[in-house]
Amino acid sequence: MKLQTISIFVDDQHRAVDFYTSRLGFSVTADIPMGEHRWLTVVDPTRPDGTQISLEPKGHPAVRPFTEALAADGIPFCVLGVDDVHNEYDRLVALGETFTQPPTPMGPVIVAVLDDTCGNLLQLAQWVG
């Protein structure tokens, strides 16, 4: 068994796919119209068999209060591993993206917290051992 797909709830699928591809470097694996929304997944192009992210619309009424409460307290929804968190921080800030937490050493990792522009925070983590 492997973790095939996780869902990240997003405000807007158009903005989400733009952010996750052009800013974070994921590539689209599925984009299937489903009525008002799309079944929209992305994956790390260097690991096409890796876990996909479904950019899921916030259809269910419980989702918005949940994501808003996490965001208000600065809690990232998931962790993305990076080789050099300082480089990623500088690159994304230069592109106008927002971090709620700059790279911060936390024991075996250096972490930063990034706004995904569609309602979530993502933790970028660099393992330093």
Added chain:
Amino acid sequence: MTDIYKALADETRRVLLDELLGRDEQTLFELCMKLAMNHDLTPTRQAVSQHLGVLEEAGLVRTERRGRYKFHTVDTTPLSQISERWPSREVQP
């Protein structure tokens, strides 16, 4: 209004002020992580939130909501009343 002495009486709140000196505008998540990693303190998130509330009521922390996020910044101004009330003085032998 909590007086600053009561706010300072708690070790976790003093550590929160120490960590807040490091950088303005920190989230609750960042502060919880720093308590755990740097001080081996693991109160619940709700407890940390309550501690920040006491510090805010005493005027030692300012909270700003920007966009979706809530940030905390230290304000040491109220601490000056301590040294004004009890200024340090040379003890004559």
